[in-house]
Amino acid sequence: MRFGFHFVITHTPGAAGYMSTHSSTPLTATQVAELLRPKPFWAQRGVIRSLIIALLSTVVLIGGMATLIGNTQGWASVQQAFFSAPDMREAWPKVVDGFKLNIKMFMIAEPLVLIFGLMLALVRIGTNPVMFPIRALAIAYIDLFRGAPALLVIMMLGFGMPGLRIEWLPNSPVFWGTAACVITSTAYTAETFRAGIESVHPSQRSAARSLGLSNFQTFRYVVLPQGIKAVIPPLISGFVSLQKETALVSTIGPMEATRNAQIYSALNFNYSSYVVAALLFIALTIPLARFTDFLLRRSAKRMQMGGLT
Amino acid sequence: MSDLLRYESVYKAYGQNLVLQNINLTVPEHSVTCLIGASGCGKSTLLRCTNLLEDVQHGSIWLKDVDLAASQRDADKIRARIGMVFQSYNLFPHMNVLRNITLAPTSVRGANKSEAEDRARELLQRFGLLDKALEYPDRLSGGQQQRIAIIRALAMRPDVLLLDEVTSALDPEMVGEVMDIIIELKGLGMTMMLATHQMGFARQIADNVVFLHNGAVLEQGHPDTFFGNPQHERTRHFLERVTMAL
Numbered sequence: 153m154r155f156g157f158h159f160v161i162t163h164t165p166g167a168a169g170y171m172s173t174h175s176s177t178p179l180t181a182t183q184v185a186e187l188l189r190p191k192p193f194w195a196q197r198g199v200i201r202s203l204i205i206a207l208l209s210t211v212v213l214i215g216g217m218a219t220l221i222g223n224t225q226g227w228a229s230v231q232q233a234f235f236s237a238p239d240m241r242e243a244w245p246k247v248v249d250g251f252k253l254n255i256k257m258f259m260i261a262e263p264l265v266l267i268f269g270l271m272l273a274l275v276r277i278g279t280n281p282v283m284f285p286i287r288a289l290a291i292a293y294i295d296l297f298r299g300a301p302a303l304l305v306i307m308m309l310g311f312g313m314p315g316l317r318i319e320w321l322p323n324s325p326v327f328w329g330t331a332a333c334v335i336t337s338t339a340y341t342a343e344t345f346r347a348g349i350e351s352v353h354p355s356q357r358s359a360a361r362s363l364g365l366s367n368f369q370t371f372r373y374v375v376l377p378q379g380i381k382a383v384i385p386p387l388i389s390g391f392v393s394l395q396k397e398t399a400l401v402s403t404i405g406p407m408e409a410t411r412n413a414q415i416y417s418a419l420n421f422n423y424s425s426y427v428v429a430a431l432l433f434i435a436l437t438i439p440l441a442r443f444t445d446f447l448l449r450r451s452a453k454r455m456q457m458g459g460l461t
Numbered sequence: 462m463s464d465l466l467r468y469e470s471v472y473k474a475y476g477q478n479l480v481l482q483n484i485n486l487t488v489p490e491h492s493v494t495c496l497i498g499a500s501g502c503g504k505s506t507l508l509r510c511t512n513l514l515e516d517v518q519h520g521s522i523w524l525k526d527v528d529l530a531a532s533q534r535d536a537d538k539i540r541a542r543i544g545m546v547f548q549s550y551n552l553f554p555h556m557n558v559l560r561n562i563t564l565a566p567t568s569v570r571g572a573n574k575s576e577a578e579d580r581a582r583e584l585l586q587r588f589g590l591l592d593k594a595l596e597y598p599d600r601l602s603g604g605q606q607q608r609i610a611i612i613r614a615l616a617m618r619p620d621v622l623l624l625d626e627v628t629s630a631l632d633p634e635m636v637g638e639v640m641d642i643i644i645e646l647k648g649l650g651m652t653m654m655l656a657t658h659q660m661g662f663a664r665q666i667a668d669n670v671v672f673l674h675n676g677a678v679l680e681q682g683h684p685d686t687f688f689g690n691p692q693h694e695r696t697r698h699f700l701e702r703v704t705m706a707l
């Protein structure tokens with residue numbers, strides 16, 4: 153039936169001529185090759201037009217905002233206070249120096265957060281009755297540190313722990329500040345991991361068990377990898393927050409970027425040093441944000457292609 | 462022919478809901494048993510109990526001389542001897558086809574990787590899917606995914622293969638390619654139990670057709686007698702309804 157129908161439409165001369173202005177002769181091999189030839193990005197249909205429109209609208213918007221702000225009465229003094237080029241240049245080396253400490257704290261904290269977060273999630277998900285007390289502790293921990301503002305945890309540990317005067321405990325503020333960041337981020341990250349693991353469809357478990365995989369093997373090879381993959385974008389958002397949280401450690405003293413910016417600002421009565429610190433944090437965040445976008449786009453594409461699994 | 466599987470007075474309940482009642486059934490070696498019956502009659506449950514994905518409340522299921530119902534402790538070993546294929550394929554989406562197939566042989570049987578891959582390639586070749594060895598499941602059609610799922614189960618060299626409505630999720634034009642594999646396996650002497658809504662296929666492939674109603678076996682027999690001369694009023698009624706739907 154279907155083939156007959158097909159035949160009528162394409163090969164009856166009258167019908168074909170009536171239906172379209174294209175001639176019904178097939179394209180030659182060279183013409184097809186031309187069709188399939190990969191085009192550079194800008195040569196694709198509509199790209200140039202979109203680019204021009206985007207550019208124009210950006211110029212109009214930014215230009216408009218600049219005129220509005222630039223014409224306010226106080227702009228000159230605000231510009232002097234926050235965006236003074238000489239001050240920025242002068243503050244730059246100190247702030248950058250402090251920023252190295254931020255990066256160091258982040259680099260030490262993030263792996264710990266991932267490890268502890270995953271461990272905490274595993275404890276929380278388990279159903280073994282022997283583990284009940286540990287599970288209860290894990291839940292209490294998560295509730296507590298997801299709710300407590302990071303700033304308070306940093307101050308309590310940073311001022312409180314050295315105050316205990318326990319000899320074998322380190323009393324460096326960098327140590328306690330980093331520890332506080334780890335403690336708060338771990339609570340969030342554990343919940344992220346848990347959401348990922350629980351999002352894996354139970355039929356995946358059935359399939360793995362039916363092949364003879366043990367409970368542990370099923371988790372290790374089938375559930376966990378899929379669960380982690382599902383939450384990579386929110387995990388990266390967590391990286392970004394943790395990186396910014398390291399700025400809060402300034403409250404207990406270490407000479408990191410914001411602290412150095414603050415010192416400069418206090419000595420020179422100018423806030424441009426803070427803007428420098430902000431720019432550094434932003435510069436570090438942007439690549440992570442674009443990377444997350446990329447991952448999300450890719451997984452959306454996979455969804456569209458539609459695996460039933 | 463000796464019996465590969467024997468069900469003796471099997472009862473299964475979900476809470477207050479009795480889903481299987483007094484199932485008595487034998488599955489001879491190298492035979493194909495088709496489970497048919499209305500939706501919710503317990504076909505999937507019977508297969509899942511056989512594979513120990515669910516436990517039964519009463520009765521025995523003998524796999525040769527092992528009582529499955531009493532061996533929850535060795536469940537992993539027994540599951541490895543029983544292959545199961547699901548309606549929704551359930552391939553592991555984060556692994557390529559080859560890894561899907563070799564995961565169980567290497568991690569459960571301790572086969573070494575290259576041996577397992579050779580065997581997987583051999584199976585893929587036999588069923589015309591060798592060119593898909595390195596693809597990920599989301600790049601395959603439903604029919605291809607389901608054929609890979611069957612191969613994945615075969616890679617464990619199971620004693621028996623349980624197939625739960627393996628063609629129900631497929632577009633019509635892909636049903637044939639999956640049925641062909643099952644027919645080929647029958648020719649190779651594979652013992653199979655399959656739940657299906659496709660009476661024509663059941664008639665073609667079954668050695669024994671089992672009609673389940675409300676979790677009990679109402680009638681069973683060779684397809685010619687079962688379809689040609691059904692004994693029970695309910696069976697006749699069911700067959701009339703499904704043939705009318707076609």
Ligand SMILES: Nc1ncnc2c1ncn2[C@@H]1O[C@H](COP(=O)(O)OP(=O)(O)OP(=O)(O)O)[C@@H](O)[C@H]1O
Nearest residue numbers: 475478480498499500501502503504505506507626
């Ligand atoms: N996990 C479960 N928990 C509770 N009840 C269940 C569960 N699985 C199945 N049931 C119930 O058991 C009964 C039998 O279900 P089963 O899936 O075995 O039917 P089926 O014959 O395979 O139906 P279908 O043809 O629709 O696949 C149904 O009443 C169903 O609601």
Ligand SMILES: [Mg+2]
Nearest residue numbers: 504505625626
């Ligand atoms: Mg079913």
